[in-house]
Amino acid sequence: MKLLVTGGAGFIGSNFTRYWSTAHPDDDVVVLDALTYAGCRESLGDLDDRISFVHGDIGNTDHVVEVLDRYAVDVVVNFAAESHNSLAIIDPERFFRTNVTGTVGLLEAARAYGGLTRFHHVSTCEVYGDLDLDAQDAFTEESPYRPRTPYNASKAAADHAVRAYALTYGLPISITNCANNYGPYQFPEKLIPLFTALALQDQPLPLYASKDNRREWIHVLDHARAIDLVIHTGQPGETYHVGTGDEYSIEEIADRILVELGKPDTLKTTVPDRPSHDRRYLLDSSKIRNELGFTPSIPFDQGISETIQWYRGNEGWWRPLMGRAPVQESAAWQSRS
Numbered sequence: 001m002k003l004l005v006t007g008g009a010g011f012i013g014s015n016f017t018r019y020w021s022t023a024h025p026d027d028d029v030v031v032l033d034a035l036t037y038a039g040c041r042e043s044l045g046d047l048d049d050r051i052s053f054v055h056g057d058i059g060n061t062d063h064v065v066e067v068l069d070r071y072a073v074d075v076v077v078n079f080a081a082e083s084h085n086s087l088a089i090i091d092p093e094r095f096f097r098t099n100v101t102g103t104v105g106l107l108e109a110a111r112a113y114g115g116l117t118r119f120h121h122v123s124t125c126e127v128y129g130d131l132d133l134d135a136q137d138a139f140t141e142e143s144p145y146r147p148r149t150p151y152n153a154s155k156a157a158a159d160h161a162v163r164a165y166a167l168t169y170g171l172p173i174s175i176t177n178c179a180n181n182y183g184p185y186q187f188p189e190k191l192i193p194l195f196t197a198l199a200l201q202d203q204p205l206p207l208y209a210s211k212d213n214r215r216e217w218i219h220v221l222d223h224a225r226a227i228d229l230v231i232h233t234g235q236p237g238e239t240y241h242v243g244t245g246d247e248y249s250i251e252e253i254a255d256r257i258l259v260e261l262g263k264p265d266t267l268k269t270t271v272p273d274r275p276s277h278d279r280r281y282l283l284d285s286s287k288i289r290n291e292l293g294f295t296p297s298i299p300f301d302q303g304i305s306e307t308i309q310w311y312r313g314n315e316g317w318w319r320p321l322m323g324r325a326p327v328q329e330s331a332a333w334q335s336r337s
Helices: 012-024 039-045 061-071 085-090 092-113 150-169 191-200 220-233 252-261 284-292 301-313 315-321 326-332
Strands: 002-006 028-033 051-055 075-078 120-123 173-178 179-184 205-207 212-218 239-242 247-249 269-270
Touching: 002 012, 002 061, 012 028, 012 039, 012 085, 012 220, 028 061, 028 239, 061 092, 075 092, 085 092, 085 150, 092 120, 092 150, 120 150, 150 173, 150 252, 179 220, 179 301, 191 205, 191 252, 191 301, 191 315, 205 252, 212 220, 212 301, 220 239, 220 284, 239 247, 239 284, 247 252, 252 269, 252 301, 301 315
Parallel strands: 002 028, 002 075, 028 051, 075 120, 120 173, 173 239, 179 212, 205 269
Antiparallel strands: 212 247
């Protein structure tokens, strides 16, 4: 199989590329990434002899068609997206440009190329809006889209575009909506790497006033395994939720980081909430479990400990990224999701 992984230098994309190269060593993997601020070529450095890397933008349809032709690609896996909720509040146009217009450009390239056996689009639980903290229900694949932030709305629009291309042009698509990912190589603007980096430097951990807001968490390698199953055994045209049922509040995550690193509770501080801060996400993942046999393999206690220790041991990877401009801009809202 020949895969084109878009956004493959980002957090989830680079972990997926690493996973696929190990699980399917006979497959050819091509990474296409624009290397915007959160795209780190260094995250793929140890894979240089196993993958092909192309610097490019998914919105450049002609270039993407050229790449598809050159490498005779069978499957596209689209991770390319702007994903930082706080930055989306400051610069929403950037998110709609990449996540909507860019995705349509990629879809147009896939349609023009005509040789794909699957176009897999990676989405998020956030397209559904949020749940009450005390709610007993979870989002299903049939739940209505009710995005509440520019980022969520841009991802929801991209999902609709993917489905429209399937129905209108017969493109063989699949979509996964996933829970919050954690693991190595996550850009240090997100909750776990940022709080870990701050704690390691004995700096305050800024928790929103709504620090009891909860997220469902999945290790990035379990997410990669789920996408593998969908590509190989999932039905074209279908959507699958990828989650674990493991829910933890923002403060609970902060507490785990402090305990793991032996840092005092006094490092926690409270900051004002950001606009439209979703309270809770939880996915019903019974479809992918029952139909494709997916079961998460990394318990949260193990995964979070290993992740914190990875950042502790890889300061040379994350420290140079802390000063990149968008991180400073988005600090105005202290985003955590």
